[in-house]
Amino acid sequence: MSSVASSRWCPTSEQLMILEEMYRSGIRTPNASQIQKITANLSFYGKIEGKNVFYWFQNHKARDRQKLRRKVSRQLQLQQQQQLHYYYQMNQSNDRFPAGYYESPSSSALQQLFFFDSSVSFLPQGGVTGASTQAMNHTWKVDMIPQRAESTMTTYGYDGNATVLEMGPISNCCTRPLQTLELFPVTATNLKEECSATSKQYCL
Amino acid sequence: MSSVASSRWCPTSEQLMILEEMYRSGIRTPNASQIQKITANLSFYGKIEGKNVFYWFQNHKARDRQKLRRKVSRQLQLQQQQQLHYYYQMNQSNDRFPAGYYESPSSSALQQLFFFDSSVSFLPQGGVTGASTQAMNHTWKVDMIPQRAESTMTTYGYDGNATVLEMGPISNCCTRPLQTLELFPVTATNLKEECSATSKQYCL
DNA sequence: GCAAATTAATGATTTATTCAAG
DNA sequence: CTTGAATAAATCATTAATTTGC
Numbered sequence: 386m387s388s389v390a391s392s393r394w395c396p397t398s399e400q401l402m403i404l405e406e407m408y409r410s411g412i413r414t415p416n417a418s419q420i421q422k423i424t425a426n427l428s429f430y431g432k433i434e435g436k437n438v439f440y441w442f443q444n445h446k447a448r449d450r451q452k453l454r455r456k457v458s459r460q461l462q463l464q465q466q467q468q469l470h471y472y473y474q475m476n477q478s479n480d481r482f483p484a485g486y487y488e489s490p491s492s493s494a495l496q497q498l499f500f501f502d503s504s505v506s507f508l509p510q511g512g513v514t515g516a517s518t519q520a521m522n523h524t525w526k527v528d529m530i531p532q533r534a535e536s537t538m539t540t541y542g543y544d545g546n547a548t549v550l551e552m553g554p555i556s557n558c559c560t561r562p563l564q565t566l567e568l569f570p571v572t573a574t575n576l577k578e579e580c581s582a583t584s585k586q587y588c589l
Numbered sequence: 590m591s592s593v594a595s596s597r598w599c600p601t602s603e604q605l606m607i608l609e610e611m612y613r614s615g616i617r618t619p620n621a622s623q624i625q626k627i628t629a630n631l632s633f634y635g636k637i638e639g640k641n642v643f644y645w646f647q648n649h650k651a652r653d654r655q656k657l658r659r660k661v662s663r664q665l666q667l668q669q670q671q672q673l674h675y676y677y678q679m680n681q682s683n684d685r686f687p688a689g690y691y692e693s694p695s696s697s698a699l700q701q702l703f704f705f706d707s708s709v710s711f712l713p714q715g716g717v718t719g720a721s722t723q724a725m726n727h728t729w730k731v732d733m734i735p736q737r738a739e740s741t742m743t744t745y746g747y748d749g750n751a752t753v754l755e756m757g758p759i760s761n762c763c764t765r766p767l768q769t770l771e772l773f774p775v776t777a778t779n780l781k782e783e784c785s786a787t788s789k790q791y792c793l
Numbered sequence: 794g795c796a797a798a799t800t801a802a803t804g805a806t807t808t809a810t811t812c813a814a815g
Numbered sequence: 816c817t818t819g820a821a822t823a824a825a826t827c828a829t830t831a832a833t834t835t836g837c
Contacts, residue, residue, distance in 0.1 A: 392805095393829065440803095441803090441804080444803065447823065457607050458610055
């Protein structure tokens with residue numbers, strides 16, 4: 386261990402602690418001068434270069450996202466399984482889905498699954514049940530505010546606030562009976578690799 | 590100003606991730622009760638209303654289609670071009686760049702872009718670590734290109750935001766005097782205010 | 794206990810996307 | 816439409832944990 390130079394940076398515990406604290410405080414993608422300063426400061430605790438700091442933030446951020454995604458997708462899948470169960474129970478014999486309810490089998494479908502059981506209509510009035518999007522539009526048109534993003538909406542724009550995520554609410558919602566379609570990975574993917582939602586495909 | 594509530598919904602990263610996961614899993618046009626439930630669940634992660642969910646799905650679906658259309662037409666266009674310039678393409682495809690034109694840059698160089706500033710040398714000058722990659726030797730010594738200007742700060746990510754970073758505690762635990770990083774709030778001038786409810790930005 | 798063998802983490806690179814100048 | 820800047824995603828590679836057989 387002593388004389389053999391490691392081929393890669395091995396952060397000391399102090400360095401790591403400080404980096405993590407910075408990350409927690411919101412730093413995600415430090416710019417050049419920030420990296421420079423961080424490096425200078427951390428070098429007090431051991432050998433370190435700018436690129437180490439750069440890579441550390443890149444990796445930490447990415448893996449944070451990955452972890453979160455995995456969590457989310459696990460939850461979703463769990464919901465789906467529960468829904469599937471329900472589906473089998475409830476839809477075995479007759480009436481599948483309300484005919485003409487959805488524009489295309491797919492879009493409607495499975496989704497209804499989430500959150501069904503509507504005892505509460507959050508729409509002020511309007512017979513929303515039909516759930517035609519148009520209907521909703523009306524009820525809201527008062528102050529429709531387009532979503533942010535404008536073209537920026539790319540897949541992952543969320544950089545900051547990486548606070549711990551508790552999935553509580555979602556799991557709550559899956560305790561209720563839902564109408565559902567089967568929703569499972571069609572391709573063999575699923576296995577290799579954590580979710581990586583990008584490659585997963587569902588059919589409904 | 591930070592205290593002024595944004596006029597429009599700013600999804601948190603958790604909310605976005607969950608919405609995207611739902612979208613990926615097939616949800617396209619949730620009905621009223623679904624929206625209501627989604628909203629209820631997402632509200633755990635931040636302020637959100639039913640209309641936000643509704644619009645999000647509308648927009649996301651639309652942009653998805655748009656993207657797909659563009660892609661398809663691009664593809665078609667490309668095919669046609671290939672037909673026209675078949676041989677030409679064949680010959681060029683492999684080496685887009687003159688071989689050996691740049692040994693260092695490559696994609697990796699991209700990132701190196703930063704650090705630099707002659708005064709602080711972070712490059713493995715001493716052959717530290719024996720050059721894990723030849724590219725590094727070249728790239729790291731180059732002068733940098735400042736990363737995204739802080740004023741421009743771009744599309745994604747509210748990068749450094751959030752809570753105040755306390756360096757004190759850390760230095761205490763490390764037994765050594767820590768030269769603290771200067772981390773202070775930067776004035777609101779450059780706040781692009783990507784939502785990020787906690788719109789404070791710190792720089793060091 | 795203690796190394797060899799396995800597996801999990803994580804540093805470092807490469808490849809793909811995205812956005813927006815030009 | 817092309818291209819450059821910036822970064823996220825995917826991947827490679829090495830180190831640290833851990834398991835396992837003795």
